[in-house]
Every structure is written in structure tokens, then in C-alpha cells.
Amino acid sequence: MTEQKNKSAQAIHSRIRQDIETRIMSGEWRPGHRIPYEHEWMALYGCSRMTVNKALRSLVQAGLLESRRRAGTFVAAPRFHRAALEIPDIRAEVAEQGLAYRIELIRCERRHADDGDKALLQVSGGDILAIECRHFADDQPYALEHRLINLDAVPEAAGVDFSTEPPGSWLLGHVPWTEAEHRITAINVDAAAAAQLGVATGHACISLERWTWRGDERITYARQVYPGERYALVAHFRA
């Protein structure tokens, strides 16, 4: 009898996946190794080919396997050029550390996009909101932020009070499903920024820039500056 339902704790496809994953991670199956054919997995686990396929496909998507028609399925060569980077929402991050979050709004002006704005936001014109603010954790400066919001894309941003809610958090909750690109560099902060962050002029800081859009529409540009030694971005291989 091919017992129809999973009586074990795990779904069959999940157990197959775990099985393969363990063998790869332990080194038993090295890159290039041909794993058993799908019909062999069917026999091994007494399940249908669809179930086997579900397990294999998920591992292919995860990058651990590669399938070639007529040849079989193979352990893929590892390439950890990709890691899952945690990009913080500052308010949530500060709160997670058990610290009191506060935002100080330095400047918030609506204006017609000038040349600099156009270049950063990658728009050809229209109205924007330009924001400068400072993030605090327990009354210690935590980060500086310079942000541009495209009011043609997000007109309701014009009426928001960003002296209480950080613009990043507000946007995250009000602009659904955007795409983003990030750029991380190290900079020596100038005197003004250093004073605002409570560090020495020239102190090494992380600059995290983010461009966000939805479809063809540019939403926002943000640049956040963090003191380099207090702050670390962490990335894990294999999300």
C-alpha cells in the first residue's frame, strides 16, 4: 500500500529535501555529484513523482541543485556571492535593542525638484519632499538621514508629520510593494555631520543609500549615515 497521507511529523517532500540538504552540507555529496533520479526517490520514499519533484525543485531554487534533462540532477557548485542582507527599519531596530527611539526633524520642505533632486530620485521633474532628520536611541544620536520623496508618486506624504514618525517607517506602511536598490560605502564625515552624530570630524561612517520604486515610478531616495564602529550590517548566506 502506498500510504496516502503523511503520517510522520513532516511532509514527505520536506523530508526528502532535508535528506538531500544534509548529505550536501555534510560533504557526502560534493558539487557535481549526480543525485538519484526522481524515479529512484519515488521508490526510496514510496511516494509519487510529483512529491519528489516538489522537493527537488525547491532545492534547485535555493541553489543547491541543478537539473539537466536527460542527464539527471546534480549538486550545484557553491557560490556565496549572494547573501541575505538585513536592511534595518531604524525605529524597529532601536526598539529591538530595548532603547527608546526618537526622531528629530531638522528640515522638511516641499519644492520643485532641482537638478540634484532629479539626479538622485531619477525623475525628470515634479514636486518632491526633501527631509533631513536625525535618529536617536536613548537620546544618543544614532543616524542621520537625508531623504527625497516623489510627491507625484506619493502625494499623501505631503500631509504627514514626520516629526513623530520616521519617513522610512511611514513609507513602508503606506507604499505597497516596491523594489529597492541599496549601496553601502564608507565615508569620512564632515564637521557638520560629525557634530550631529557626536563623533569626531573625519570619523569613519557607514553610508547606506537606498533607491526605491514601484513599477516605473520612483518613490524615494534615502541616505542614512551611521557611525561605523557602533553599527554593523549583518548578512547571512542562504536565506
Add this chain to the structure above:
Amino acid sequence: MTEQKNKSAQAIHSRIRQDIETRIMSGEWRPGHRIPYEHEWMALYGCSRMTVNKALRSLVQAGLLESRRRAGTFVAAPRFHRAALEIPDIRAEVAEQGLAYRIELIRCERRHADDGDKALLQVSGGDILAIECRHFADDQPYALEHRLINLDAVPEAAGVDFSTEPPGSWLLGHVPWTEAEHRITAINVDAAAAAQLGVATGHACISLERWTWRGDERITYARQVYPGERYALVAHFRA
């Protein structure tokens, strides 16, 4: 007639997926919106539920949808706290820019792990390989690297000539399927490192640390230092 095979260019599950993705990204379906039930998709596309399920499951895994039994499937709230970070293999990266890569091996010694090594590699003892090297692009200093390799895990590393092949590239090709954690900070380089990189003392640099292991076994620790303004890490949301 339920035409059996995909005569269109795309597989059915792929077209369903694209359909949903487009509606979400365009803003037509906002977070929290309940998308049609699986049996409705069956009718819409004239396909079986397994095919619909394949499309929906892949979007759930991608984080665009959330399924709740008995309730339906919903557009997930966007949280781009995750981005796919490209972690460079230095040699490949330099070559990609059309520049000539060269490595300069400053130091390479085998030794019993001292306390500092143990802390960085997270091992309790054993032999390690400690490497200091400098990476060049067209004879310009590109990055400094400090690396520890656990020889208990990778004994064959002891016999490799790292004056021609960068240790990161060698490990990538010889140690299959590891996991890794990365940490990115900004630092003011000291005089010695500044001289080696050809920048001023105190110049802001990116420090990229990487811990690598397979199973329970620690493989390597690496710290790479890049001049901050020449170098940028780029991350895309949604791999």
C-alpha cells in the same frame, strides 16, 4: 477541453505567477487584499489546482503572498528588511572590470591557534593557517585581507601556494557547500594599512568580515578592507 500541454510560450504556473506579480507591483492589489481562491484560478486559467498551487506557493516563498487556511491567500505586507547582497570574489570582480588582478602574499604561516585565532575562528584549538595579503587591480592596491584557515577542517590548504591564487577563490573551489555570516562596518584605517592601500591615515574604509563553516566545523575567517570611496557593496531587494 482542458488542453493538456502549454501551447503558449510560458508554462501555465509561470503565467499565473506573472499575472499576480504584476497586479501586486502595480498597486492594483495592495497588502492585505485577498486574491482569488485557488479554485477560481483553476477556472480562470482552465488548469488543475496543482498548477495553481505551484504558482501561489512560489509567490508565498518569495514573500509576496501569505496563505491562511480557510481564509484564503492574501497580498503580504512588504518588508524590505531583506535584500540580496552581492558578496564579491575579489579576483572575479577585478577581472569583470577589465582590470589585471594580482595578489601579493605578505605573510602565510602555519601555527597552533593562539587565543586571538581561537576567538576569531571560534575553535578550541588545533592548527591554523594565518594569511595576510594584498589584492591589486592594475597594480593599484584594491584591498587588504587577513585570513585564518582551520587546518583541521581543510588540511590540504597547507600545501597551496597562495602567492598566485587568492585564498578566497581557492576555498570557494575546494570546500563544498559552506554557510557563512558577514559583518560590514566602517573603519578609520591605521597608518600601516593606509600605506598598504595607498590612502591617507584615518581614511574611511569598508571592513567586510566573513565567518564560514560547514556543519559544525569552522572553515575560515576573513577580513577584507577596501577604501570606502572606491568600493561599494550593492544589494537588490527581491532576489
Add this chain to the structure above:
DNA sequence: TAGTGGTCTAGACCACAGC
């Protein structure tokens, strides 16, 4: 309790790469 998604089956045809 009714109806959703989660999982699974035992077949099937097709495209394609290796022989």
C-alpha cells in the same frame, strides 16, 4: 461546521540532451 489551503496520487505528454 463548512470551506480553505496543504499535501498527495497515478497516471500522462512533451522537450531536450546524451548516447
Add this chain to the structure above:
DNA sequence: CTGTGGTCTAGACCACTAG
């Protein structure tokens, strides 16, 4: 050619949960 993976079907039972 042959046999692999890629895709699909028309059902099915189950677990869970919203009402």
C-alpha cells in the same frame, strides 16, 4: 533513439480556522 526532467491532470484526504 532513449530516458531524463518539466509540466500537467482530475481526482483525493486531511488540518486548520473563520464564522
